[in-house]
Amino acid sequence: MHTDRSSHDLRHHGDAEVRDDGAKLIDLAVNVRADTPPAWLRDRIAKSLTGLAAYPDGRAARAAxxxxxxxxxxxxxLTAxxxxxxxxxxxxxxxxRPVVVHPQFTEPEAALRDAGHTVDRVLLREEDxxxxxxxxVPEDADLVVIGxxxxxxxxxxxxxxxxxxxxPGRTLVVDEAFMDAVPGEREALAGRTDVPGLVVLRSLTKTWGLAGLRIGYALAAPETIADLGRAQPLWPVSTPALTATEACMGPQALAxxxxxxxxxxxxxxxxxxxLGEFASDGLRVTEPAEGPFVLVRVPRATAVRRHLRDLGFAVRRGDTFPGLGEEWLRLAVRDRPTVNTFLQALDQALTLTSTRH
Incomplete structure (x- = not known):
């Protein structure tokens, strides 16, 4: 159990790796699926713009x-x-006593801290x-967050x-933002009503490329949903986002x-x-990987990341995640041609790093 709350930049996210200096980088830093949203979804969203004079009505999307x-x-x-x-x-x-299981998405802890809570951390170990x-996880934790x-x-x-x-008396929050990227969504808890205190969070931004539209949802007991809803502002989800939600719940979209x-x-x-070809360079992949990204440990990762950037690739630094240090990088999964080009760049980056030390 760790309670240190000062050593990581919890507000750093992958989008920071691909902005700021205007460089046109191939993005392996952000976990949004490439080539999204698809044309049919863009068309549905575009058609919703004729209804922007009316206040958003989330009933159909919620029912979907x-x-x-x-x-x-x-x-x-439904949430933004x-x-x-x-x-x-x-x-x-x-x-x-809220507890966040790390390494994981840092926004839950940041939100808890912003609300005045003291947050305890359970750090999962590389060796495990x-x-x-x-x-x-401490028995007296009354809020536990895990991805x-x-x-x-x-x-x-x-x-x-x-x-x-x-x-009993504990809220268990499971962030399943990437579960729809797992074939068959095996190990999903969304839809379960037999787990006391369960709150499952889902996002449409990753699979459908809607990060700029802001749409997700929470699944929980009715009383918990009512509590969360009272904390929301009026009309928190826009009409285009509601349209996208309804569209993404249909049989064709799910297929x-x-x-x-x-x-x-x-x-x-x-x-x-x-990546396994670089084992002799000290690179190790966390396996088995099941999400649309992989975590790697590599010596002098900061220098490797800088060289990759010079070669046109953005990757996600890992040292902003509690439980990880400067030797970690996260790589988003991309199509094979992009991966092949990236691996060539990684070979150059590792060579450049090794020759300068």
């Missing part, structure tokens, strides 16, 4: 999310991205493959292990997402195999 997960609408809350849900949880729930040990599959480790925890964290998940898995295997 509920139907997709086999839940009553009272268990669904999953990130808004973290803010709502931090502000609306009365908690005494960053896998969850439910016994490591699955976890950003940035790409570890997919067994649903049964996460469910073991549930306790397309399932196909994309299998393609991502194949592309990830290609990336991991290529």
């Amino acid at each position: 999310v509920a139907a997709r997960h086999g839940l009553p609408v009272e268990r669904v809350l 991205g999953a990130a808004e849900a973290f803010v709502l949880l931090a502000r609306a729930l009365k908690v005494r 493959g960053f896998r969850l040990d439910p016994a490591a 699955n599959p976890t950003n940035p480790t790409s570890v997919l925890h067994p649903a049964a292990s996460i469910a073991r964290l549930a306790r 397309e997402a399932a196909h994309a998940a299998h393609r991502i898995a194949a592309d990830r295997a290609h990336l991991v195999a290529g």
